[in-house]
Amino acid sequence: MIFANPWLLLLIAPAIAALFAARRAQDEGGTALSMPLEKGFAPAGTLAGALSGFLPLALRGAALILLALALARPQYINRTELPPEAGVDIMLCLDTSNSMLAQDLTPTRIAAARDSARAFIEKRPSDRIGITAFAENAILQCPLTLDHDSLLEYLDGVDVGITHTYRTAIGDAIATAANHLKNSAAKSRIIILLTDGRSNSGIITDPVLAAKAAASYGIKIYAIGTGAKGPSRALMQNDFGQYQYVTIEDDLDDDSLSAIAHAAGGEYFRATNSGELRDIYSQIDKLEKTDYKSSISISYQEKFYIFLVPAVLLLLSEFLLARLVFARIP
Helix, strand or coil: CCCCCCHHHHHHHHHHHHHHHHHHHHHHHHCCEECCCCCEEECCCCCCHHHHHHHHHHHHHHHHHHHHHHHHHHEEEEEEECCCCCCEEEEEEECCCCHHHHHCCCHHHHHHHHHHHHHHHHHHCCCEEEEEECCCCEEEEEECCCCCCHHHHHHHHHCCCCCCCCCCCHHHHHHHHHHHCCCCCCCCEEEEECCCCCCCCCCCCHHHHHHHHHHHCCCEEEEECCCCCCCCEEEEEEEEEEEEEEECCCCHHHHHHHHHHCCCCCCCCECHHHHHHHHHHHHHHHHHHCCCCCEEEEEECCCCCHHHHHHHHHHHHHHHHHHHHHHCCC
């Protein structure tokens, strides 16, 4: 709490001085008779007589002190940190095809992708981030948002099976993400594309062309190829509902992913294990760092009434006591 007019707190000193002066004058004025409501006249030496001289003055003095505090205008300050008007808008494009169940990344490629994306999101609280999931087709899993708690819930839902899983539509994924980013007012817009395969499906058959179209809107693409070199194994469910290990061949098209990244002014990275994938996200985080100026909204709430109301009640009590309970005969 602060006081808007702190100099008015100096009024407390004369209020206290007046209280003591009135008490002293009262002591020097001789004895008097008090008139309680029920028992008639009472000698000044009784408890009622003592209270009749002190209590009204005490109530009046306390009321004056509270009035001085109210005049000083006590206020509560509310400080609210405002989000930046223009930051970095980021769309995460995550492959959810069957091959993402391969266990060359711990525990699987898709789980490692979620974990690394989560760590990346938590480092960028001031950026709007969204998620596009894709396999044989592409879907907007979460639009751009600053609500990262909700974003992380959507990220947890990104898994193999949320789209048709047997093919990979990289061109459609880029187009879906770019369509959501193109009208953004952010000063920097990027797509982080993560996949373990090559583009073999979708309406847009040439993903490099999709990357060039994204670049025309000022969108940058970082491409991440994930998966160890050579075959890997994955635990999958067969048509009879039974789980069995199958071999996943290395089908990553490094040249195409590199061309996609370069066409949109970004970079291509290859992650062969979970540690490398985390490091790649950290590199992208450093490449796209933005310095933000803190923006604080400050509002003031007047709280004078917390002193004014009890001051009025004390004055009313003093008036009633002096006129009714402790009335004096001249």
